[in-house]
Amino acid sequence: MSDAFSRTEITKRLHDLVGWQFDGKQIAREFKLEDFKQAVRFVNRIALTAEQLNHHPDILIQYNKVTVSVFTHSANGITQKDLDLAFKINGLVD
């Protein structure tokens, strides 16, 4: 099991993760797609990545907007697994 990072560590590590914000509990990023169809397509790509890493983000679809929230329940905090997942998800759009 990964250990949870401190708030300071999270803030520091987020510098390398374009678009992700820490809300005090989770780290999250909002993605804007072209339309609903593209948003759902993007969610499927996120889902594949999540299955590969065996780590599953919360995903909210609002028409062309996809908000991805990441958290490690077993550590009750943000761990390396979350950063790895966020990094891979960024790789899907960059």
Next chain:
Amino acid sequence: MSDAFSRTEITKRLHDLVGWQFDGKQIAREFKLEDFKQAVRFVNRIALTAEQLNHHPDILIQYNKVTVSVFTHSANGITQKDLDLAFKINGLVD
């Protein structure tokens, strides 16, 4: 454009819509699937229905839980379009 229903009308019409609740703004239902993979599969089926009706719900995936929220922005309320979509989504699981 469909007209928005009154609160009384919504409550009455929800009797025929198993599992859907009105929160004062949207109508929503939570679906429990087997796992994340099945949840994403279900979201794809909802998306197809949404495209067919050209009416797009908000969809939240939390591991095996899918929460679908429906609202008509153009009418700023709940309309027949919302009930039709909710009914079709129920048809995907019943």
